Amino acid sequence: MVERIRRRGLEPAAEAWDFLSLALAAVTVDGIDRRNLSADGWTRQLHLSVAATDPDRWSGVGPEIDRALSFLTTDMWSVSFMPGGCLPPRPRKHASVEADTVALLSGGLDSLIGAIDLAASGSTIFGVSQTVRGDNSRQRLFAKRIGQGLQLIQLNHNASTRRRQKETSQRSRSIVFLAFAVLVASSLDKYKAGETIPIYICENGFIAVNPPLTPARIGSLSTRTAHPNFLYQIQQVLDRVGLRVKITNPYIEKTKGEMMLQCSDQQILEEFASISTSCGRFQRFNYTHCGRCVPCQIRRASFLAWGRLDKTTYHFEDLSIADSDYAMFDDVQAVKIAIEAARTDGLDRWIGNALNSPNIDNVSALRAMLGRGLRELGELHDSLRIP
Template sequence: MRILCAPTTFEFDHNSADLNVALYAQAPSPDFGCIGEPVSRTIRRRKLSPPPRGWDFLSIALSCFAADLAGHRARSADGWTREFDLCVTVNDVAFWNSVKDELESTLQFLTTDIWTFEFIEGGYHPSPPSGALKQKGDCVALLSGGLDSFVGAIDLSADGYSPVTISHISRGDHDKQESFPKLIGTGLQSALFGHGGKVPDGESPASQRSRSIVFIGYAVLVATCLETWSTQTGTNCFVSENGFISLNPPLTDMRVGSLSTRTTHPTYFRKLQSIFDQAGFNLKIENRYALKTKGEMLIECQDQALLRKLAHTSTSCGRFLHYNYKHCGRCIPCLVRRAAFLRWGHNDQTTYIFDNLGINDDAHSRFDDVRAAAIASLAEEEVGTERWAGATLASAGIADPSDHIGMLHRGLIEIRSLLAAYGVL
């Protein structure tokens, strides 16, 4: 599928692409897609002036997400892997062509699709606003409304950082993305972004595998406007995710590929970091919890009173929208969450649609994710963590996997305790 993404000042040739996408603007006609218009308004309102390559990276990320929305997996040759030929206008054509292969590899790893990029002149770079400001703060931290990013922001504040939290607005989480920063420490600065993406004839439900690169694209815009960005040491983009979900090991041999997301995977971050370094973003992507289980994150959180008060209001479920903004209680993220609460030792006040995992039916104990978690737990006990997780750690390119093996073992102990508590094991 060939997709051309450019600002509306670009002269689109309607015969050159399967889909034209207007960047940072509304669609000029019904046959166009569009994405990014709310972002330009947010940056303008905050009186920030990101550098050209910062806008370029976000343009590429938004273009990938527009493709993600438009591509139909069922129409692909194997029913899953899509092929995208993406043409994007940028400010620095020579630079982005120099990292083209790395970008294609990064997106392929993230989404399991095949990507080809072409970069052309005409990138988006608005004139600096009158009285342009520098953003106060010394780092950026992604804040999704989930439990891990909430703990991460709490700990950053406690450790003396002054993060600007970056949120990708989503239904069901908007209130948390606004309220959580205000309640941490003496109050954190926050920046909320919406992509406004729409495409004609999009897939339903839409794939959102590339969503995380847009999230990081917002962080790049804000980070490159920080007062501290131009210093020799640069700044950090903190992405907080427990190590078990970050590695997201396939729980059984049948759960490779489509069931294993990679939004915070160390290989993905390593690939992005290489591109950032070459772009001169002076920004380090860091997950401080790569060797922690979710239960350990809760136990070690530096504001236990705030966590006990609000942990249950955070979001973890992979089907949160599907169940009308409630947790299903049986998907892998929900199982890891419930196991973490059990390990933490505090009452989990979260409402779960499928609460009693011990009910012996297809909706509870025999549900696919619950069965997979049980099989993984038993297999790891039988063959040992290193053998069970061998392929996962090898594919992550981790030179010394011993610490990760220990973290995976402890994560499976948490899950095993949850399943045992409900009589599933």
């Protein structure tokens, strides 16, 4: 990873390297401490000490970091900083990087739409991808074909431990993706000239808020990477340590179906939408969408709302089959329960405390978006005749 950055001639800020060190350490600790060994079988007390180039600067925001990581993983974090952080060698030849925007480009449908819309708006984009087996070539294809072509860097953290038994929930892992974006943003010419660089995390609002579909899916069973409260907390940390970036999710108030309908270039979206990825179990089914996990259901619902043919291959295509592999699979049942709960008990009761945060100032808009997202899922279940 470091060598790839050097080869590109990028020279990130010291604070950006420190943030990456924090992110890598958090992901590693998250994978070491198993939840089933904690007092309640889930919530852990995680203590982390990180070497930084300027530990005093980071120690001043320790409580904010603790709160952000605790919200992200629903554990109790205690992070401290110590001297010893080091900067990688400077590149032999510094590259001039004229992009004005950094965007995460995962190979997924939402980030594809985000990059299309940003390019259409005139932004000069530097795409950042976290390499995942099965998505590498797709990321490069999207970068090449969107707009006049995007600058792209593909990075992989490979943070892991040698322990044979690891914690698989890993709710912190995507913070490294965000750290990669901060690293690149601080390398841009405009950043070095004193400007603030926007970082775009393009995620539909339903997945970003990700309210637990059922009471059994509380806490860490619902990922919070793009949740507006988490992004606010991380933004506060970055501001406090002097990193001039602004994290934005322009689609926080839109469903996935609305993102597809309102995409600024329908032609390129139609060309690439079906080869983008959404599945939470993509590798498990030989790089094929399973068709039944929650992200797959939201994807299928968005194509239905878009009104165009979904050419995606799904391993479990016909969800009307009433067995444990299809309609009775727990994710399918969870969506069904959520739809019925909102219909019978009301949307607010179903949402629960998912939007309860003083850091969220658009609660009414997010509430309405969640209602529309559930309607899209309801129309999918009706169309598939899920029993």
